[in-house]
Amino acid sequence: MATRHLYVVRHGSADPFGELTEVGRRQSELLAKRLARLPVDVIWHSPLSRAAKTAELIGGHLTGVPVGEAMELVDHVPHVPADPPPAWRGLFDGFDPAEAAEGARIAAALTERFARPAEVETYEVLVTHTYPVAWLVRDALDAPPARWLGLSCGNTALTAIDHYDGGAPAVLLHNDMEHLPEHLRTGFGPGPRP
DSSP, X not given: OXXXXXXXXXXXXXXXXXXXXXXXXXXHHHHHHHHTTSOOOEEEEOSSHHHHHHHHHHHTTSTTOOEEEOGGGSOOOOOOOSSOOGGGHHHHTTOOHHHHHHHHHHHHHHHHHHSSOBSSOEEEEEEEOHXXXXXXXXXXXXXXXXXXXXXXXXXTOEEEEEEOTTSOOEEEEEEEOTTSOGGGOOXXXXXXXX
């Protein structure tokens, strides 16, 4: 087994219909320029339009790097805690046991596919959504399942996780937005942005 280097990113800023905005396109282009300095082997993306378009824009800057869809990267709630913190209770209103079980199934498939060492040294970009990013960070830190709550990330923010053969994963960086000027740092809601 060899190290799997994951560069996990949230899609660019999108409109209410899930399509990239002009800001989202610019964010994706700037992220692509940053990733072009790395030895990327493949780009995987969620089947949702905003992630697929972000991956396409990144792929346009990484000559010869294949771009493919991975259903495990779809936007989903990975874990519904039995007693959510008060600030998060509204998120889970209306979730029935079947929906919670489906989210847990997708989360398990996500970690089974990507959160482990590879057969050969590999560098993979995963274009996904804020909850799967949080779930992969939580998994790498071996934190309790409910700890994914509150691990937010901005649009096109970069998270790097290495999965080693015979060792614990390493979270090298999380939610890094150094490739974006301050006015393009979106996805956090109201208030000051990092």
